[in-house]
Amino acid sequence: MTREALVRRVDSFAESVRKDFPILGRRVREKPLVYLDSAASSQRPEAVIEAMDTYYRTYHSNIHRGAHTLGEEATAAYDGARAKVARFIGSPSVDQVVFTKNVTEALNLVAYAWGRGNLRQGDRILVSMMEHHANIVPWFIAAETTGAVVEWVPITDDGLLDLEALEVMLPGARVLACTAVSNVLGTVNPVGEICRMARHEGVLSVIDAAQFVPHMPTDVSSLGADFVGFTGHKMLGPTGVGALWGRPELLESMPPFLGGGEMIENVDLAGFTTARVPTKFEAWTMPIAEVVGLGAAVDYWDEIGMQRVREHDVAVDPQLRSGLVSFELGDVHPHDVSTILDQEGVAIRAGHHCAKPLHARYGVTASARASFQIYNTTAEIDCLIHALDVALELFGL
Numbered sequence: 001m002t003r004e005a006l007v008r009r010v011d012s013f014a015e016s017v018r019k020d021f022p023i024l025g026r027r028v029r030e031k032p033l034v035y036l037d038s039a040a041s042s043q044r045p046e047a048v049i050e051a052m053d054t055y056y057r058t059y060h061s062n063i064h065r066g067a068h069t070l071g072e073e074a075t076a077a078y079d080g081a082r083a084k085v086a087r088f089i090g091s092p093s094v095d096q097v098v099f100t101k102n103v104t105e106a107l108n109l110v111a112y113a114w115g116r117g118n119l120r121q122g123d124r125i126l127v128s129m130m131e132h133h134a135n136i137v138p139w140f141i142a143a144e145t146t147g148a149v150v151e152w153v154p155i156t157d158d159g160l161l162d163l164e165a166l167e168v169m170l171p172g173a174r175v176l177a178c179t180a181v182s183n184v185l186g187t188v189n190p191v192g193e194i195c196r197m198a199r200h201e202g203v204l205s206v207i208d209a210a211q212f213v214p215h216m217p218t219d220v221s222s223l224g225a226d227f228v229g230f231t232g233h234k235m236l237g238p239t240g241v242g243a244l245w246g247r248p249e250l251l252e253s254m255p256p257f258l259g260g261g262e263m264i265e266n267v268d269l270a271g272f273t274t275a276r277v278p279t280k281f282e283a284w285t286m287p288i289a290e291v292v293g294l295g296a297a298v299d300y301w302d303e304i305g306m307q308r309v310r311e312h313d314v315a316v317d318p319q320l321r322s323g324l325v326s327f328e329l330g331d332v333h334p335h336d337v338s339t340i341l342d343q344e345g346v347a348i349r350a351g352h353h354c355a356k357p358l359h360a361r362y363g364v365t366a367s368a369r370a371s372f373q374i375y376n377t378t379a380e381i382d383c384l385i386h387a388l389d390v391a392l393e394l395f396g397l
């Protein structure tokens with residue numbers, strides 16, 4: 001395909017979905033908003049906003065309790081959303097999807113519940129150098145409480161996971177914490193291969209798919225991971241909801257994460273027994289509206305088709321990367337870069353992106369990051385480049 005034809009294809013796709021996102025019509029500092037911060041949090045289509053609005057306006061009630069119409073409708077919507085999410089990620093069973101507040105909570109759930117029950121003094125936890133803090137800190141906490149140790153899986157100078165080093169490190173390790181897509185480098189890791197290597201050595205694989213699920217078709221069965229976490233607000237859904245997918249035998253064998261009202265089968269003076277998975281891990285009144293909104297987001301993705309989404313990404317970026325680019329502008333601090341860009345209506349992220357070990361690996365403390373979603377056009381990338389030119393001139397570079 002010629003470059004012109006590719007640009008036309010990317011733009012006609014983006015234009016066809018932009019009308020679904022009300023926020024994209026607004027202006028920032030008297031300029032049209034150019035939203036290039038979807039890796040931090042994507043925007044939501046009308047369908048998601050409407051689904052949550054309808055829930056609150058017409059059938060809000062607590063779930064799995066009230067024997068009344070509203071309770072039944074809310075329960076059906078909540079359970080229905082779980083079924084949608086399960087199908088969307090290729091889960092063999094609905095019960096393998098546990099709703100959480102976000103991916104951070106999903107990963108903490110594993111580190112806490114699985115870690116407490118299984119890690120012992122001296123056990124090795126492998127953490128990739130390109131992890132978000134959400135897949136680092138829970139493992140440090142697990143290590144502190146069990147006597148296990150965290151070891152870092154290195155990455156190469158060009159931003160790939162060092163698979164040769166991983167192969168050497170895996171034997172005898174207990175856990176591998178690895179991201180599917182780096183939120184700083186955009187690297188798409190060969191998760192299937194990584195999980196196969198881990199499984200071969202009997203190492204538990206815990207995959208952070210926060211940046212993966214919103215960009216390409218997800219099939220947890222073929223990824224071969226033990227646990228996969230992701231988060232609603234990066235996949236066109238609401239904040240306050242995420243999910244953990246896990247192998248059934250692991251979810252069954254793990255102790256609960258939090259105790260409370262919903263997660264029990266019975267409580268008496270002697271103690272408690274737990275409810276079945278996944279309710280065992282959903283201890284409280286859950287974020288019902290947000291789960292309903294996540295279900296609507298999944299419906300929206302289904303309409304578009306995830307394969308088409310991946311094509312949109314690949315048109316903008318090479319195959320090995322997904323939907324984002326991090327950069328430095330001379331020695332100008334990324335916060336200053338993003339402030340100048342904001343004057344031009346361009347929203348990017350600046351900072352360490354909750355990946356300090358990764359930044360340290362490359363000898364920098366912070367970077368600027370532009371990230372893309374289905375609604376971004378090539379004209380918006382031109383706006384970014386123009387805004388960067390303005391910044392360069394301003395800083396005399």
Ligand SMILES: Cc1ncc(COP(=O)(O)O)c(C=O)c1O
Nearest residue numbers: 102103104132134183208210231
């Ligand atoms: C790769 C990755 N993991 C985890 C997170 C944390 O997401 P949340 O705050 O929704 O738990 C993010 C968000 O920035 C991310 O990009």
